[in-house]
Amino acid sequence: MKKGFLAHGMTTCAGCTMELIARTVFDTLGEKTIVVIPPGCAAILAGYSLETPLELPVVMSNLEATAAFAAGIRAGLEAQGKNDVNVLGFAGDGGTADIGLQSLSGAVERGDRILYVCYDNEAYMNTGIQGSGSTPLGAWTTTTPGGKASRRKDLGLIMDAHGIPYVATASPAYLEDLAKKVAKAAATPGPSFIHVHTPCPTGWRFPTAKGIEIARLAVRTGMWVIYERVNGVLEVNIKPAKRLPVTEYLKTQGRFAGIGEEQVAAMQADVDRTWSQLAASGEVLQSAGA
Amino acid sequence: MPATPNKRLPRPVLPDGRPIKVPAAFAVVSVETGAWRLERPVVDLTRCNRCGICERYCPLQVITESRTTVPRIDLTYCKGCGVCANECPRVAIAMVAESEE
Numbered sequence: 001m002k003k004g005f006l007a008h009g010m011t012t013c014a015g016c017t018m019e020l021i022a023r024t025v026f027d028t029l030g031e032k033t034i035v036v037i038p039p040g041c042a043a044i045l046a047g048y049s050l051e052t053p054l055e056l057p058v059v060m061s062n063l064e065a066t067a068a069f070a071a072g073i074r075a076g077l078e079a080q081g082k083n084d085v086n087v088l089g090f091a092g093d094g095g096t097a098d099i100g101l102q103s104l105s106g107a108v109e110r111g112d113r114i115l116y117v118c119y120d121n122e123a124y125m126n127t128g129i130q131g132s133g134s135t136p137l138g139a140w141t142t143t144t145p146g147g148k149a150s151r152r153k154d155l156g157l158i159m160d161a162h163g164i165p166y167v168a169t170a171s172p173a174y175l176e177d178l179a180k181k182v183a184k185a186a187a188t189p190g191p192s193f194i195h196v197h198t199p200c201p202t203g204w205r206f207p208t209a210k211g212i213e214i215a216r217l218a219v220r221t222g223m224w225v226i227y228e229r230v231n232g233v234l235e236v237n238i239k240p241a242k243r244l245p246v247t248e249y250l251k252t253q254g255r256f257a258g259i260g261e262e263q264v265a266a267m268q269a270d271v272d273r274t275w276s277q278l279a280a281s282g283e284v285l286q287s288a289g290a
Numbered sequence: 291m292p293a294t295p296n297k298r299l300p301r302p303v304l305p306d307g308r309p310i311k312v313p314a315a316f317a318v319v320s321v322e323t324g325a326w327r328l329e330r331p332v333v334d335l336t337r338c339n340r341c342g343i344c345e346r347y348c349p350l351q352v353i354t355e356s357r358t359t360v361p362r363i364d365l366t367y368c369k370g371c372g373v374c375a376n377e378c379p380r381v382a383i384a385m386v387a388e389s390e391e
Contacts, residue, residue, distance in 0.1 A: 003351050008367040009320035012349070015371035020349040053320070175346060201371075209372030209385075212347050 015208030093134035205254025327370030337382035
């Protein structure tokens with residue numbers, strides 16, 4: 001009955017989209033994979049003490065050193081002449097955009113051949129929904145009780161600024177797209193980074209059944225742009241034929257319940273600007289992908 | 291937390307073939323998360339057209355055979371999140387309270 005490399009009966013929250021993303025990533029990479037997971041929600045996948053639900057070699061790294069662990073494993077494999085093994089870093093937004101940013105930046109700058117997947121649930125969910133550098137404007141967290149006052153970091157652009165050979169975004173609502181990108185990233189002869197939107201029913205305050213629907217809404221409103229950038233060349237993979245207003249996305253989540261009108265207008269303006277820049281760069285919004 | 295021993299992992303060995311001693315308690319974590327469930331997915335087979343979308347989006351991968359015979363849901367582990375029912379394009383899955391029959 002069990003499929004893939006992860007056991008059933010893991011203690012992820014009901015409706016956790018990170019688990020679906022992890023299963024898709026592991027299934028795509030296959031058994032010749034070494035996984036590095038820092039503390040965070042995905043630490044459940046690495047296991048505790050002498051127990052693990054993951055039937056792949058996995059090491060739980062320090063929170064700030066996922067990419068450094070992965071780079072070290074790759075160096076060890078190269079020293080042994082083993083070139084057919086994937087080295088995967090699988091970290092949340094806190095371990096990527098904030099605490100782990102320096103080691104990720106170093107690994108990408110050195111050109112270490114690692115695949116880094118960031119599941120972005122837009123706050124420190126595992127420790128109690130504290131705001132992170134990836135928390136969007138206006139979102140409630142326990143450390144931004146009146147809504148976050150600043151915008152989020154753009155991780156994709158930070159990675160692109162390093163001249164990374166492969167950077168992409170993905171969503172659990174479009175699993176074929178995610179699987180395709182994981183396979184492409186694993187085949188890249190250098191560092192690769194995939195940023196996956198990860199709706200979190202516990203932290204974003206929505207019913208457990210709505211995770212995939214909200215991920216799809218993020219794409220249809222233009223809030224989450226599904227793109228890939230191969231050697232600097234940008235391609236938007238899913239283009240909503242008619243973008244819905246961002247309020248359609250915001251109203252589905254309790255974390256945006258207290259958002260002000262000016263912040264909604266600022267988010268809509270951000271989204272509109274992003275898409276007009278994409279259109280100006282030759283990525284015209286014509287096909288009805290979503 | 292009941293843990294089931296994992297019999298599928300090969301015995302680890304050093305490069306020269308000597309076995310590495312692994313603690314006897316090494317095991318695959320498995321909690322019967324079905325006990326968390328407040329609502330249970332029930333498939334209406336007259337509406338289901340075996341499209342497989344519920345199986346694809348189940349975060350736990352506990353749905354099988356949705357394209358071949360009928361969707362089989364492993365209620366030992368299903369947490370009752372309702373993603374399958376929400377994604378079903380034919381509204382063929384109902385979430386029924388566990389207290390009712």
